[in-house]
Each structure stands twice: as C-alpha cells, then as structure tokens.
Amino acid sequence: MDGFPISTRAGRIKQPEIRRIFNMALAMKDVIHLEIGEPDFPTPPHVVRAAAEAAECGWTKYAPSMGDPALRAAVAEKARRQNSIEADPTTEVIITHGAMGALAALMLTLVDDGDEVLIPDPGWINYTGHAQLAGATPVYVRIREEDGFGLDPDAVRAAMTPRTKAVIVNNPSNPTGGVTSRENLVEIARMCADAGAYLVSDEVYESILFEGEHFSPASLPEVRDWVITVNSFSKTYSMTGWRVGYVIARPHVIRAMTRVQEHMVASVTTVSQRAALAALTGPQDCVSTMVFEYKRRRDLVVSGFNRIPGFSCRAPAATFYAFPSAKGIGMTSSDLAMRLLEKTGVALVPGSAFGAAGEGYLRVSFANSEANIREALARIERAVAEIAGSSR
Numbered sequence: 001m002d003g004f005p006i007s008t009r010a011g012r013i014k015q016p017e018i019r020r021i022f023n024m025a026l027a028m029k030d031v032i033h034l035e036i037g038e039p040d041f042p043t044p045p046h047v048v049r050a051a052a053e054a055a056e057c058g059w060t061k062y063a064p065s066m067g068d069p070a071l072r073a074a075v076a077e078k079a080r081r082q083n084s085i086e087a088d089p090t091t092e093v094i095i096t097h098g099a100m101g102a103l104a105a106l107m108l109t110l111v112d113d114g115d116e117v118l119i120p121d122p123g124w125i126n127y128t129g130h131a132q133l134a135g136a137t138p139v140y141v142r143i144r145e146e147d148g149f150g151l152d153p154d155a156v157r158a159a160m161t162p163r164t165k166a167v168i169v170n171n172p173s174n175p176t177g178g179v180t181s182r183e184n185l186v187e188i189a190r191m192c193a194d195a196g197a198y199l200v201s202d203e204v205y206e207s208i209l210f211e212g213e214h215f216s217p218a219s220l221p222e223v224r225d226w227v228i229t230v231n232s233f234s235k236t237y238s239m240t241g242w243r244v245g246y247v248i249a250r251p252h253v254i255r256a257m258t259r260v261q262e263h264m265v266a267s268v269t270t271v272s273q274r275a276a277l278a279a280l281t282g283p284q285d286c287v288s289t290m291v292f293e294y295k296r297r298r299d300l301v302v303s304g305f306n307r308i309p310g311f312s313c314r315a316p317a318a319t320f321y322a323f324p325s326a327k328g329i330g331m332t333s334s335d336l337a338m339r340l341l342e343k344t345g346v347a348l349v350p351g352s353a354f355g356a357a358g359e360g361y362l363r364v365s366f367a368n369s370e371a372n373i374r375e376a377l378a379r380i381e382r383a384v385a386e387i388a389g390s391s392r
Helices: 017-026 045-056 069-083 098-110 126-133 153-159 182-195 221-226 251-264 270-281 285-306 333-344 370-390
Strands: 093-096 116-121 137-142 164-170 198-202 227-232 245-248 362-365
Touching: 017 333, 045 270, 069 093, 069 245, 069 270, 093 098, 093 251, 098 126, 098 164, 098 198, 098 227, 098 245, 098 251, 116 126, 126 137, 137 153, 153 182, 164 182, 182 198, 182 221, 198 221, 221 227, 245 251, 285 370, 333 362, 333 370
Parallel strands: 116 137, 116 164, 164 198, 198 227
Antiparallel strands: 093 245, 227 245
16 A cells, blocks of 8 residues: 555565566466476376375474475485585585575575675576565676577676675576586686685576586585585476475585574475475486476477577577577567467566566476467467568
C-alpha cells in the first residue's frame, strides 16, 4: 500500500523477468513452457524412497547448521572423485538451501557496502539481486557468442578494480549453455588470487555436459584459498523442489557462512538432506539417461531455430538451454517474447532479462518433451512468417 515504507534494499530489487512471464503463462491456456529452467523428469525413485524411509525413521528434527555430517562427507568424496577438489568435510563443506541459498549467504558473507561483484552478462538473473541485497555493486562482464559464450579473462581483467571482492563464474552457463575453457578458468582463478578477490564458481550444470569435460578451478592447489565452489542437486538429479545445495571453500569462509546461514534458515530440511545423500551415493544411470535425452532435444531445438528465417542458433555445449539470436527478426527480445506468448502460446524468456548483452536473443529451455518442442517450433515459425509478412 502507498505510504507504508519498505527498505531501500528491498525497493531496488526487481522481479525476475522469468517469473513475470511464467506467471502470465500460468493464466493462459494451451501454453508450451520453454521459459522455466526445471527438469521435466521425476526425481529418481531411489531418492524419493530414501526420503520416505528417513521420515519414517525419525529424520524430522533440526539438522546441524553446516549440514548432515554424512551428506557433507559424501559431498567431499564426490568433489575429490569427480572434480579433483580436496576438501575436509568437517571444516570445508556446508549444506545450503539450494544454490540460491548458497549464493545469497555467500554474498552476505563476503562483501560489504561499496564492494564490487563481477557478474557475467548475459548471466543468471539472481546474481545481481544477491549482490545488491548484500550492499555490493554489480559490475557486468560481457560474454560474447563469438567466444562460445565463455568468460574472457581479458574482459574480467578490464572490469576489476581495487573494490572487486568477488568474481562470479557460472560454468556451464545459464542462460547461454556456454562453457568457459579450462585455460581461461585457470587464468581467471590466478587473476583473482593475485588481486585478493574470491572466485565464486557456480557449477550447478556441471553434469549436463554434451561436449568436452568439466573443470573445477578449486582443483588448482595454488589458488584454492580464493576459489569457492557452489553446486546443488536441483538440476543433476531433478530435485528442484527439495532445495539442497552446497558450498566448498576454505574453513574461514565456511565458518563465517555458517553463522550467516544460522540466522537465515537455521538448517536445511533434514529429510531433503537424506534424499540428497541417496542421490550422491546411489546409482547414477538416472543422470546419464537425462543428459542423453537433453542432447537429443538440444539438437532438435538448434536445427529447428536455424530453419526459421531471422534466427540463428549456436549449439550449446551444456545445460538444457539454447540461446538463439533473433536479431534478424527486427524486434526487441522483450517485444518478441511477448508477441510469441500472446499470439502462439509459447513461453520464452527475452535475452535482455539476463543483461544488456542478452538483447537480441531468446532463452529457450528444452527441459520439455520432444512433442512439445516440435509443436513450439512450428508455432514460432508460423508467427515469424506473419511478422515478416506484416512488415512488408
């Protein structure tokens, strides 16, 4: 209501464009949802069973603020085996309320008013909000299609100042599906260490990789003190609603972050942590099955958009997102996304929602069925033909 004050901090936070479009789409009929980044696969059955068994056995009380010791040990083992990261589970791992909770708590832990946080552009929308809520100033580092949507060390170097406290790298990237090369990650990590700035490595899409191998910069011993690894179970195991993530960092970061988390959520839901433990320690064929299907859908989306006049679409190396250029259509990405939603019932996200460098692109989530993707492409093709015809 007008006249009732809210904090300046809350007032400067904007609603993510994804949520605005999603809410509009929910109020419409016959909508194909390609806007939300959520796996359409069910959570693996053995994970669900583990949660039910945990609840029946009394895992319904508070957990330690750092997380279930068994889960922290499993995370450390996974990091050693899969990422070549050596971490002490008792002092260097914290379980968080998803990667979202991890990043929010991290910003409150790392930055003070006036500090700067480097954020990829285009990049995940919430990085900006997390930095602003902690009092920091977001500084955007442009990533380019011609670089494979990977982060360029020279661009990071040019953006750094004495006030830079953290550099966020999302690898693989949401919204572009791009992967930053090992060589560039090594250079960026060393640059951060030399400058006394933390490298926050958001690796939530590490397992949804179609080409190449994933590299974790925290595996480099010489920069380990300055690299913080963020991950979650949401995308890899189709566990978005379970809200379990984790952070691996040096003990001084984990100690401070634990104090922050205690005041935010006390601890992560105990039953969800037992489910996450089953996900890490149980069979992994469910992951490879999902990735195989995502790759088939990726190829369908890329070929489909490349057939539509005005679009060009680079094949994403990872994630379940494509980031086709619509610069040949002659509309802003926001106007085009709204036109497609209103006229065809296909929900997409304008690239401008992810930063100024995203203008001219659309983000397409192919975490949907092949049949729905084919129908969406057909609707988009018809709509683009009408737009071209009306502009003559």
